[in-house]
Amino acid sequence: MxxxxxxxxxxxxxxxxxxxxxxxxxxxxxxxxxxxxAVGRVVDVFGPVSRPYVAVSPDDGVALPTLLGEKLYAR
Known part of the structure; x- marks a missing residue:
């Protein structure tokens, strides 16, 4: 992970x-x-090469506001 x-x-x-x-x-x-x-799947990578952003599409039942400030991991 x-x-x-x-x-x-x-x-x-x-x-x-x-x-x-x-x-x-x-x-x-x-x-x-x-x-x-599981909270979702990566759907896009964008921004600066040195420290990019990743867009995650949430799974059904995951409330986006509850994810703010959370640390996520790739499995």
């Missing part, structure tokens, strides 16, 4: 995660929270 980053905002029904460094997961990678509960 690899750290994805922290959810910094929500936009257009997506959780926007700021990666800690240049490493990022591939599109389609499952995102989980600290309790290893």
């Amino acid at each position: 690899e750290r994805l980053g922290e959810v910094v905002r929500t936009a257009q029904g997506l959780a926007i995660v700021r990666c800690g460094d240049e490493r990022h997961p591939d599109v389609g990678t499952e995102a989980v929270d600290e309790q290893l509960t």
